[in-house]
Amino acid sequence: MNARKRVAIPVRPEPGSDLPEAERRAVRESVQQNRALEGNLLPILHAIQDRLGWIPPRVIALIAFELNLSRAEVHGVISFYHYFRQHAPGQHLIYLCRAEACQAVGAVELEAHAKRALGVEFHGTSSDGRYTLEPVYCLGNCASGPSLLVDGELHGRMTPQRFDALIARDGK
């Protein structure tokens, strides 16, 4: 018998084994919890973002594997929706309304002030990592604007002064 040259068969690692534990668990739990739903991709992405604060691009392969979708399909959905984050946010997330009803009562000035105060543009995170500023197109608080949502808390009749007070409060 000739000694044949041994050929190494590449071993495919278990999907997701390259991920940090927290991310792997977040994806697995989110998928498990929502798998039975019709049209389950958005609920799963929401669940992942609720757990991690964002959807790191490296988890896409595991989501795709779990749902038998292509990575392109999953990436396509994540990138289509403004709410899904592909970058880690700061400690506090500010959604500032840019829509017409808020513009009518000073949202444009407030936007300029917020950007100056935090030293960021929209989608940016302040250099101390505390605040991420996002635009939002209507919070449904249109009779009491300008409006913003900080960490899920809605604030109306916002002024540059009140914005500064809010930042001072949360910054502590």
Add this chain to the structure above:
Amino acid sequence: MTTTIYIPREATALSLGAQPVADAIAAQGARSGKPVRIVRTGSRGLFWLEPLVEVQTPAGRVAYGPVQAADVDGLFAAGFLTGGKHALHLGDVESIPYLKNQQRLTCARLGIIDPVNLEDYRAHGGYEGLKAAVAMQPGDIVKAVTDSGLRGRGGAAFPTGIKWKTVLDAAGEQKYIVCNADEGDSGTFSDRLLMEGDPYCLIEGMTIAGLGVGATRGYIYLRCEYPHAHATLKQAIATAYEKGFLGNDVAGSGRTFELQVRLGAGAYICGEETSLLESLEGRRGQIRFKPPLPALKGLFGCPTVVNNVISFASVPIILQKGATYYRDFGVGRSRGTLPIQLTGNVARGGLVERAFGVTLREMLYDYGGGTRSGRPVRAVQVGGPLGAYWPESKFDTPLDYEAFAAGGGMLGHGGIVVFDDTVDLAAQARYAMEFCAIESCGKCTPCRLGSTRGVEVIDRLVAGDRAAMQQTLLRDLCDTMLNGSLCALGGLTPYPVLSALDYFAEDFSKAAAPRAAQR
């Protein structure tokens, strides 16, 4: 004796400080040995008075507002638990002209009941419509909705009964009821107010729709910008299941209706019904070609009713009081009532439910009281970000779908955004194009590319760079978008742009730049 106090848990009231007020009243009540029971309600929609606190007295509810936490000590000192006089004393809230002169059919319970308390809902006429529907044949339910003259309140104003009839007659083992709660239009919040203040009304309306067309499954597609409404709906749906108003034996009828809330993810386009269906199926919210109509091939290819929150929420009263009762409100082909939202730079912003036919001027001045800034009203935008900007000369237009369309505008979801004389309409027109570029789903070229080109052309026009040519170009571009786009986003973005150009041309001329800077 324990005094009952009503304080909203609704998002606008919270945004203006309702939570610290509730906390302060509870604390002060405990401290002073005057027991209070605080009931958290929806908002009545009189937002300039929020946070509005109502005290139950033997003579009825006595209101105080707008109350801040710092006012609470003073209110106790003034004896507000027995309706005592105070600077913030408003008396019977229902005698305030703003509220008194409304016709609240769909929004009748807002601010009155505890939104998640099912017994409270039933004590105020809730589930009477379903009770009637359970005893009817599906075809008769649909006929009642058709006869009521109800048209889709989301904006397109398509007759609801005709849509339902199409789904009823469509063959299919599985049919769906989908509620479009992706209320993305700026200047609108009536869906949110209803979901936060009277969620069972929506659930009841969708259940009746299910019985009417033979659908056993429903979804509420809610925008994720509404976390408060999400929490309220989830709680209400869980309770409705528990009490047998959802599930496999709806109200003892032996029939099934399952209901879930699904969250959107910040895409304006998902308010377009076919994009919404794509999103519910777990895909990018790109619009579908029509036909096939969603009524025939909708969610997962099955016959589907897609209606707005207010459309569904108007159904219970139609079934309860009859089609004629509802139909007797309104004018022309616009029957029933419309929850109108007064927003932007307005002194008395809020919700006004009136029969169709009231004029824009009445809304702006009699209800709204002019601008919040005290300056003259220069423009209004009705119907969301795709609605036309109108000048004062159009304020006598009645709120009626046909009258608005005839005037070159649209009533849409009934949102009115008020601007004072500091507004720069060229900037608003530019924003309309910018918004379209941000929110375009990308499927059709006029919308995807036209919106970005539109921003550029407006910039050159305002800069005075061969202005006459730019204006021709802009009008040509708008014509292409209007006639060549697949859906309303690209197709209606020209409305705010062209109306700004037609009625406020001076803002686009080069001289406007220094004038705007002076303001």
